[in-house]
Amino acid sequence: xxxxxxxxTRMELTRLKRKLITTRRGHKLxxxxxxxxxxxxxxxxxxxxxxxxxxxxxxxxxxxNFVLAKSTMSDEAVKxxxxxxxxxxxxxxxxxxxxxxxxxxxxxxMKTNDENDIYSYGFAFTSSDLDDAVxxxxxxxxxxxxxxxxxxxxxxxxxxxxxTRRRVNALEHVLxxxxxxxxxxxxxxxxENERSTQIRLMKVKDMxxxxxxxxxxxxxxx
Amino acid sequence: xxxxxxxxxxxxxxxxxxxxLDTFPFDSAEDAGQALRRLADSDYAVIYITEGLASLIAPxxxxxxxxxxxxxxxxxxxxxxxxxxxxxxxxxxxxxxGSDILFGGEN
Numbered sequence: 001x002x003x004x005x006x007x008x009t010r011m012e013l014t015r016l017k018r019k020l021i022t023t024r025r026g027h028k029l030x031x032x033x034x035x036x037x038x039x040x041x042x043x044x045x046x047x048x049x050x051x052x053x054x055x056x057x058x059x060x061x062x063x064x065n066f067v068l069a070k071s072t073m074s075d076e077a078v079k080x081x082x083x084x085x086x087x088x089x090x091x092x093x094x095x096x097x098x099x100x101x102x103x104x105x106x107x108x109x110m111k112t113n114d115e116n117d118i119y120s121y122g123f124a125f126t127s128s129d130l131d132d133a134v135x136x137x138x139x140x141x142x143x144x145x146x147x148x149x150x151x152x153x154x155x156x157x158x159x160x161x162x163x164t165r166r167r168v169n170a171l172e173h174v175l176x177x178x179x180x181x182x183x184x185x186x187x188x189x190x191x192e193n194e195r196s197t198q199i200r201l202m203k204v205k206d207m208x209x210x211x212x213x214x215x216x217x218x219x220x221x222x
Numbered sequence: 223x224x225x226x227x228x229x230x231x232x233x234x235x236x237x238x239x240x241x242x243l244d245t246f247p248f249d250s251a252e253d254a255g256q257a258l259r260r261l262a263d264s265d266y267a268v269i270y271i272t273e274g275l276a277s278l279i280a281p282x283x284x285x286x287x288x289x290x291x292x293x294x295x296x297x298x299x300x301x302x303x304x305x306x307x308x309x310x311x312x313x314x315x316x317x318x319x320g321s322d323i324l325f326g327g328e329n
Binding site for chain 1: 223224225226233234236237238239240241242243267268270287288290291293295297298299300302303307308310311314315317318319320
């Protein structure tokens with residue numbers, strides 16, 4: 001895999017060796033990051049699943065109550081009942097940093113603290129079923145907000161884990177083996193150059209000695 | 223200061239108005255897609271959307287998958303639970319782990 005044109009010089013060898021050390025360290029760090037992210041993600045996703053089931057059940061129950069309520073009231077009456085809401089919910093968004101993933105944290109603020117303010121209508125023209133329905137929906141709201149927070153966190157973390165995993169794999173299976181192969185290529189090339197220089201020197205020495213002392217002639221005569 | 227929006231079929235969401243959430247009833251996909259974009263660009267940090275409507279504008283929702291705000295969350299509508307919300311969670315797991323090892327056996 002000794003790829004492309006790499007110049008087999010000592011300078012290049014030193015550079016590659018340094019690069020390999022950095023790469024290995026980066027690989028280890030990223031791997032640790034991935035493992036820790038994964039651990040946190042697992043906790044969070046379990047929580048996410050539980051909350052989601054709870055919320056879905058809660059909403060299903062509330063919806064059933066609403067259908068029930070609507071069956072005893074005219075569409076108009078229901079519409080009018082919800083025309084002007086007394087309660088208002090707003091959010092403060094702050095960040096939580098989990099392994100360099102920014103996860104939103106929602107802080108809910110109600111306009112009024114009176115829990116009866118969820119009933120935005122007079123009780124004269126509405127059925128009590130509607131009250132139950134609104135109450136059941138209101139009960140599930142805190143869980144819904146928590147769900148939003150956690151589910152978003154899970155999505156963001158999943159994206160980050162995927163990115164980190166790709167990087168780890170790229171380092172592990174491409175960059176590190178490639179650099180190692182290059183280092184091997186250069187060092188064997190350098191060794192070979194050295195050997196060939198040595199052989200050439202020995203040959204030259206032989207030739208010089210032969211020229212000075214005429215060993216072969218003497219051997220033939222003697 | 224951020225707000226919370228609820229989108230979906232009128233029958234599924236009108237109750238949320240009482241709780242102080244902003245409701246946006248939609249039946250068709252085109253209007254809803256545009257509205258989602260508009261809501262996401264304004265002060266809505268959380269947008270709940272019923273599964274029925276969400277399945278019609280899935281590509282639009284996908285765009286907000288990686289951004290911190292808004293969180294687009296699927297909720298079941300009055301017509302019942304389609305399991306799409308759970309699928310979303312499983313998709314996250316699949317994206318992170320490579321395969322669904324957590325909830326593979328369930329459902």
